[in-house]
Amino acid sequence: MKKKVGAILVIAALLLSGICFFVISKSNKDIETSQTLVVVSPHPKEFMIPLIQEFESETGIRTTIISSGTSNAIESIENGEDVDALWGGSILSVGPYKDYFYPYVSLNRAIYKEKYKKVDDEFTCFSDVPSILIVNEDIIGDTIIEGYEDLLKPELKGEIAFADPAKSSSSFEHLVNMLYAMGDGNADDGWEYVGKLIDQLDGKLLTSSSEVYTGVANGKYKVGLTFEEAAVTMLKNDKHIRIVYMEEGVVTTPDGIYINKNTDKLTEAERFVDFMTSKNTQVYMASELGRRSVRKDVEPSSLVIADDEIHTISVKKDRVVNSKSLWTDRFSAMYGEKNHE
Amino acid sequence: MSKKTGSFQENIRGTFIKYSLVPVAVIVTVALFLFVFSWIVFMAHFNEQENQSIVSEITRTMNICNEMMSDVADSLVDNDFEVKDSEIFAVLYKRTADFGEMGNLIILSSDHKTLFSSKNSVPRFLTGRESYDWGIWHQIYKNKNSVNTILYNKNLYVTYGLYEGSNLKVAVVYAIPGEAITSNISAQARYVIITDENGWVYASNTKKLQNEYGKVEQIFTERSGYIRYDGNIYYANRNNTDKGLVVYTINDISRSVHLIYVLIAIIVVIFGAIALVTIRSTKVSSEKYTKDIRRIEDAFEEVQNGNLDAKLDINSSTEFTIIADDFNDMLQGLKDQIQQNKELAEHAAFSQVKQLESQFNPHFLFNTLDNIRFMAKIDAAAADKMIVSLSGLLRYSIREMREEVTVKEDLENLQYYLNILQIRFNKRFAYSIDVTEDIMEYLIPKLLIQPLLENAVKYGFNGQEKLSVNVRGYQMKENLIFVCEDDGAGIEEDMLREIQENLKKEDNATAHYGLYNIHRRIRLMYKGDYGLDISSKKNEGTVVRLTIPKH
Numbered sequence: 001m002k003k004k005v006g007a008i009l010v011i012a013a014l015l016l017s018g019i020c021f022f023v024i025s026k027s028n029k030d031i032e033t034s035q036t037l038v039v040v041s042p043h044p045k046e047f048m049i050p051l052i053q054e055f056e057s058e059t060g061i062r063t064t065i066i067s068s069g070t071s072n073a074i075e076s077i078e079n080g081e082d083v084d085a086l087w088g089g090s091i092l093s094v095g096p097y098k099d100y101f102y103p104y105v106s107l108n109r110a111i112y113k114e115k116y117k118k119v120d121d122e123f124t125c126f127s128d129v130p131s132i133l134i135v136n137e138d139i140i141g142d143t144i145i146e147g148y149e150d151l152l153k154p155e156l157k158g159e160i161a162f163a164d165p166a167k168s169s170s171s172f173e174h175l176v177n178m179l180y181a182m183g184d185g186n187a188d189d190g191w192e193y194v195g196k197l198i199d200q201l202d203g204k205l206l207t208s209s210s211e212v213y214t215g216v217a218n219g220k221y222k223v224g225l226t227f228e229e230a231a232v233t234m235l236k237n238d239k240h241i242r243i244v245y246m247e248e249g250v251v252t253t254p255d256g257i258y259i260n261k262n263t264d265k266l267t268e269a270e271r272f273v274d275f276m277t278s279k280n281t282q283v284y285m286a287s288e289l290g291r292r293s294v295r296k297d298v299e300p301s302s303l304v305i306a307d308d309e310i311h312t313i314s315v316k317k318d319r320v321v322n323s324k325s326l327w328t329d330r331f332s333a334m335y336g337e338k339n340h341e
Numbered sequence: 342m343s344k345k346t347g348s349f350q351e352n353i354r355g356t357f358i359k360y361s362l363v364p365v366a367v368i369v370t371v372a373l374f375l376f377v378f379s380w381i382v383f384m385a386h387f388n389e390q391e392n393q394s395i396v397s398e399i400t401r402t403m404n405i406c407n408e409m410m411s412d413v414a415d416s417l418v419d420n421d422f423e424v425k426d427s428e429i430f431a432v433l434y435k436r437t438a439d440f441g442e443m444g445n446l447i448i449l450s451s452d453h454k455t456l457f458s459s460k461n462s463v464p465r466f467l468t469g470r471e472s473y474d475w476g477i478w479h480q481i482y483k484n485k486n487s488v489n490t491i492l493y494n495k496n497l498y499v500t501y502g503l504y505e506g507s508n509l510k511v512a513v514v515y516a517i518p519g520e521a522i523t524s525n526i527s528a529q530a531r532y533v534i535i536t537d538e539n540g541w542v543y544a545s546n547t548k549k550l551q552n553e554y555g556k557v558e559q560i561f562t563e564r565s566g567y568i569r570y571d572g573n574i575y576y577a578n579r580n581n582t583d584k585g586l587v588v589y590t591i592n593d594i595s596r597s598v599h600l601i602y603v604l605i606a607i608i609v610v611i612f613g614a615i616a617l618v619t620i621r622s623t624k625v626s627s628e629k630y631t632k633d634i635r636r637i638e639d640a641f642e643e644v645q646n647g648n649l650d651a652k653l654d655i656n657s658s659t660e661f662t663i664i665a666d667d668f669n670d671m672l673q674g675l676k677d678q679i680q681q682n683k684e685l686a687e688h689a690a691f692s693q694v695k696q697l698e699s700q701f702n703p704h705f706l707f708n709t710l711d712n713i714r715f716m717a718k719i720d721a722a723a724a725d726k727m728i729v730s731l732s733g734l735l736r737y738s739i740r741e742m743r744e745e746v747t748v749k750e751d752l753e754n755l756q757y758y759l760n761i762l763q764i765r766f767n768k769r770f771a772y773s774i775d776v777t778e779d780i781m782e783y784l785i786p787k788l789l790i791q792p793l794l795e796n797a798v799k800y801g802f803n804g805q806e807k808l809s810v811n812v813r814g815y816q817m818k819e820n821l822i823f824v825c826e827d828d829g830a831g832i833e834e835d836m837l838r839e840i841q842e843n844l845k846k847e848d849n850a851t852a853h854y855g856l857y858n859i860h861r862r863i864r865l866m867y868k869g870d871y872g873l874d875i876s877s878k879k880n881e882g883t884v885v886r887l888t889i890p891k892h
Contacts, residue, residue, distance in 0.1 A: 012367070016374045036559065049554050050494075054476060056539035057491070062562075065554055284475040288466065 036062035037268045040073040041087040042169060042209065044233045047289055048087075054284075055275050061268045069208045070094065070169030077260050084263040085272055090253040091123050092176060093169040095321035098123075102259040104270055108277040108295070116254055116294040124273050125254035127229070127285065128292035130310060131170065131177045133244040134161075134216045134224045134231045145223055147247035148178050148193065151200060158202035161212040161224030166328040168209040170227040173253055175331060180315050181248035187319070195334055203339050217241055232290030232303050245305070249313035254294060349634050354627035362619055369608060377601055384576060384592055388531060392578040392590040395525060395533060402440075402521050403490065403499075403584040409436035410488045410501045413446070413513050417503060422510045424448055424456045433459055442518035451509040453478070466494070467514065481512045490585045492537040495555075497522065497586075519544065532591040534561075543586065550575075550591060561589055574598050633661040640668060649676050690865045694744065694786075705795065712765045723764050730764075733757040738788060744866070745784040748814060748821075752776060755790050762798060769807050770798070776814030780821055783891055786862050790814075792855035793825035793885050799855075800883060801829020816891055820871075823887040832877040840875060856885065863889055 041048060045067060052063050068076065070089035074097050077083050086094070086101075094101075106124050109117060116125040135145050143155055151160055163171040176187070178197070183189030206212055209226060216224040217239035231243045257276055259269045275281055282293040290303035300306050347355070412432040417424065429446065437443050447467060448457035455463045466476060474482060476493045481502035488501045501513040523544040526533040534545040540557045550570075551557050560570050565579045573595040581587050633655050643651040649672060653665035709731055716724035734757040752774065762770055772794070794810060801808040810827045832840070840853055849857045860873040867890050877883035 013370065016371070016378075019378065045554050050476075052554070053492075053539070053541055054479070056541075057537075058479070062539060064559060067553070280474045280479065283473065287469065287473075 035265065036064045037085070037265055037272060038064045038066065038083050039085045039087050039272065040066040040068050040076060040083045042068060042070045042073065043088045044210065044213075044230055046233050046237065047229060047291075050288070051276065051281060051285070054281070055272065059268075059271055059275065061271065063272070067210075069167050071167050074100065080262065083260055084265050084269045085260060086258040087272075087276070088126070088255050089169045089258070090129065090173055090255045091125065092253050092315075092317065092320045093172050093324065094123070094256065094258055095317075096324050100258075100261055102261045102263070102266065102269075104259050104273060106270075106273050106277050108274060108279075111279075111295050111297055113294060113296050123256040123258060124277060125294045126257045126276055127282075127294060128252050128254050128307075129170075129173070129227045129229060130245065130250045130252040130292070130312070131173045132226065132228045132231055132250070133246060134213055134226050134234070135242045135244055136216050136219055136222055137240045137242050139219055140222050143222070145244055147244070148182055148197075149248065151223065152196050156222060157200050158204060159222040160197075160200055160204075161206060161215045161221035161226075162197070162201055162204075163206040163209050163212050163225075165331050167207050168212075169255075170209040170230070171212075171225065172324065172328065173227065173251065174225040175327060176253075176315055176320050177246070177249070177251040177313075179327070180251060180313055181246060185313070187315075187323075191330070191334075194331065195338075198331075198335050198338050201335075205335060228304060229289065229291050235303070236290070243304075245310045247311065250310050251315055252292075252307075252310075252312055253315075350627050350631040353631055354623045357623040357627060358619060361623075362616055365615065366612065369612060373605065373608060380597070380601075384594065384597075385578075388576060388578050388590050388592055391529065391531070391533075392580050392588055395535075395588045395590065396580045396582050398525050399522055399535070399586055399588065400582050400584065402517070403582065403586070405436055405439070406499045406515055406517055407488050407584075409433065409446075410499055410513055410515060412436065413448075414501055414503055417448070417511055417513070422503070424511075426457060429457055430459065437518075437521075440518050440521040441524075442520050444518040444521070445516040447514045447516070449512045449514065451511070456511060464494070464516075477514060478512075481509070481514075485509075490537075492541055492543050495543070497543055529590075532589070532593065534589040534591065536587045536589070538581075538585050538587060540587075550589075557589060561591065567594075633657055633665075637661075637664060637668070644672065649679070691744075694862050694865055709761055709765070712761075716764065727761055727764050730757040730760040734761070741787055744786060746787045747782055748776060748785055749781040751785055751787060751789055752781075754788075755794075758791050758794065762794070766798075766802075766808070769802075771807070771809035773809075773811050775811065776823075777816070780814060780816050780891075783816075783821055785821065785889055786859075786866060789859060789887065789889075790823060790825070792859045793823070793887070795855050796885060797825060797827040797829060797883065800832050800877075801827045803830035805830050819891050821887075821889050821891050823889075825885045825887075826882065828882040831879040831881055831883055832875075834879070837875070837877050844873065844875075859887070863887070 039052075045065075048065055048067075052065060055061070056063055066073075066076075066083070070086075070093050073083070073086050073089065074094065077086065077100050078097075101123070104124060109124065112125065116128075133145060133147075133151075141155075143153060144150060150156075162174070165172040165175040175194070178193055179187040179190030181190070182193035183191075206215065209230065212221075212224040212226045213230040213234055215221045216226075217234040217237070228243065231241060234241050235243075257273045259266070259273065263269050277294070279295065279297055282295045282298045285291040286293045286298050286301040287303075290301050292301060292304065292307065409432060413429060416428045416432060420428070429448070433443060433446050443459060445458060445460040445462070447455065447459075447463055449463075449467060450456055453468050453473065455468055466473075467478070477491055477498055477500055480489050480491045480500050484500075485502055485504045485507070488499060491498050491500060496519070497517045499515045499517060503510045503513065522535065526535065526544060527546050529546060532545065532547045532550060534547070534550060534557050535543045536557050537543060540559070540562045542551050542555050542557055545551065550561065558570060560568055561575075561577050561579065565577050568575045568577050573593055576592040576594050578590045579587060636653060636655065640651045640653050651672065653668045655661045655665040709727065713724050713727050713731070716727060734754065737754040737757070755774075759772060762772075790812060793812065797810045798808065801810070808827060808829050810825065813822075813824045813826070815822055839851060840856060843849065843851050843853065843857055844860050849861070851857070856873060856875065863872045869890065871888050871890060873885060873887050875883065875885045
């Protein structure tokens with residue numbers, strides 16, 4: 001009797017849960033299982049969104065963006081995470097990690113400006129990014145800032161936004177830039193200035209490039225060391241900032257688009273590279289987003305001053321690529337020394 | 342069935358538990374299931390219903406826009422691509438009267454120049470340089486002579502490129518006023534997110550469920566139904582409109598699920614408490630209700646153990662009272678019956694004993710009387726003594742009404758018999774009585790020793806001149822032992838075996854009265870391993886031994 005009741009109970013419970021499960025599973029349906037293209041990028045999101053939107057509507061390839069500093073992005077590729085492409089990060093920063101990437105030569109490269117054509121086969125240049133100083137016009141007051149030397153003014157102590165070159169690609173660009181600019185073409189002579197600058201930071205070293213430009217735009221810092229496009233984006237967002245091209249010299253290094261060697265969506269990733277270097281994209285990027293195009297057939301951006309108005313200096317690319325960890329370590333050591341870490 | 346039979350109380354208790362707890366458990370479980378089930382069904386249903394209604398609302402709005410675009414295009418074609426403001430406005434007002442806000446209708450030339458704008462403002466990305474092939478212009482170039490919907494810069498546009506051959510004549514762009522679409526999502530109880538085909542959010546009534554880039558979280562594009570995301574549980578529905586928009590309606594059911602968990606936990610706790618209380622109370626109540634059964638059981642057990650004085654006193658319920666009274670009556674009847682049987686048995690035993698006592702060997706009487714006749718001729722004094730002894734013996738035998746006498750009394754009366762034997766056999770017969778003083782006052786059946794001597798004389802003189810008999814009496818533990826030993830001729834082996842066998846029987850089957858009778862009397866009077874045993878050896882003598890309880 002008891003057994004019977006128990007059996008009925010068990011059957012009833014099974015039946016009920018079965019119905020519930022059925023209802024729930026019926027309502028749970030997979031709509032699409034197609035995987036998305038995963039792109040990791042240090043670009044500002046305001047910069048990425050319109051480009052990704054257009055890429056998706058043009059190609060129908062779903063894209064997932066992961067915002068990340070360049071070194072973190074490379075780390076995640078190193079760790080075998082599901083990343084298909086790295087979008088951004090200067091070729092100087094990514095250079096040491098050449099082996100992680102798939103050598104793809106886009107058809108668009110034929111129309112590149114000569115200096116970007118010469119870049120290694122592995123890397124596809126995306127845009128040219130000069131390092132600049134970003135200045136908050138509202139709070140800078142009368143202090144005149146025209147170059148690196150001006151950052152050493154006493155009133156700017158603790159007011160300078162700078163990210164750790166070991167973590168931020170744009171900061172590493174600035175480190176290279178100041179070493180060459182302040183060392184008068186000899187990087188080894190620039191470290192004296194770096195030491196002085198570290199003093200001026202007053203113990204404030206940021207961890208990502210976005211903290212630099214948003215920090216200045218939001219008034220947390222008076223001046224920051226960042227890259228041109230970020231400052232343009234801030235300008236477009238009606239932030240009261242000004243772009244200063246260092247009078248001591250500006251290093252412009254192209255950033256690139258890199259396909260993860262282990263991607264399982266190579267075709268999609270190649271289309272991504274082709275789309276980002278296509279004429280329409282580069283035109284839009286230059287005219288609306290303030291980026292300097294790598295293509296011959298794209299007019300210079302009206303949002304930024306022309307290439308020839310900037311005092312550019314060149315660097316020995318191979319040396320920089322080979323010295324990356326050496327220099328970032330040296331910077332960290334100097335910073336640690338001054339801040340008793 | 343290997344199931345062991347439980348006690349009545351356990352069964353009653355089991356029944357209590359089964360018929361109180363189990364139905365409650367079943368009902369509560371079923372109710373809970375139904376509650377959750379119907380909640381799920383209703384929640385899903387309303388979600389789907391709302392999603393459908395938003396989809397149809399958007400479709401309606403989009404259809405209006407599409408019709409308007411066609412009207413505008415018709416007007417333009419009719420006028421050979423010349424823009425007549427009044428006509429355009431007429432179409433615009435007619436179609437968008439419902440929207441509350443007119444929206445911006447823009448007509449552009451193929452070289453990106455503004456020909457018409459209902460709001461006198463044109464976004465810069467539409468009038469940029471000629472070569473511009475991006476966003477809305479890209480759609481216009483890509484889709485010739487057809488209406489398209491595009492989400493651009495967080496606004497929704499309908500575009501229509503009018504081509505003649507492959508040459509773009511004019512492009513019509515209508516910026517749908519946000520209110521026309523978003524008005525029916527803000528007041529919703531659940532999250533509503535409207536995105537384009539690629540998941541870019543156009544409108545939503547929440548900041549949640551979309552990433553920092555303004556895309557709906559990927560998991561919602563991949564699946565619908567129950568979705569666990571970011572520690573919460575959602576029920577999501579997703580439907581596409583035919584105009585390239587996707588409507589997500591998403592219920593955050595985490596709280597409800599938690600509530601259900603809490604509800605289940607509470608019910609389980611309450612049920613556990615009820616179960617505990619029930620199990621306890623059934624123990625008490627079942628004990629109470631089966632108390633009488635237990636008492637009846639105890640009474641029966643007592644009776645079984647021999648206590649017939651057990652009595653049942655129950656007033657709790659009529660049934661048990663009747664049982665108890667009947668039991669008492671029955672027991673009383675049983676007791677009476679037993680008493681009667683006992684009396685009858687005693688009576689029978691008594692009469693049997695009496696009968697056995699009275700069986701004096703008639704040979705002895707004949708012999709004695711013959712002897713007396715003979716003695717009367719030669720020795721009158723001896724004859725006299727024999728008569729006195731015989732009469733004393735007969736008097737003791739007949740007139741002594743008691744069954745039991747003291748050892749001393751029996752020995753005194755034995756003397757009569759010994760006197761007779763002494764006179765009869767004169768010097769041929771010798772005897773000695775050796776009974777310890779400490780047993781003199783114990784009770785024994787009367788005429789216990791006499792048959793022993795009679796037996797000794799009966800078999801002892803068989804072909805021999807002299808006979809001496811020795812009677813000993815003593816106590817041993819709780820028993821009195823009497824041993825009669827003679828040095829006579831002994832008993833023939835066959836006869837001895839016959840006598841021994843006979844002693845074991847209920848009825849005497851032989852002519853050997855004396856020993857059988859005394860044994861039988863002892864057996865009747867004293868229950869237990871008492872009685873007589875005999876051993877004898879040819880030409881050496883006979884030993885008879887009596888054992889009776891000391892009392």
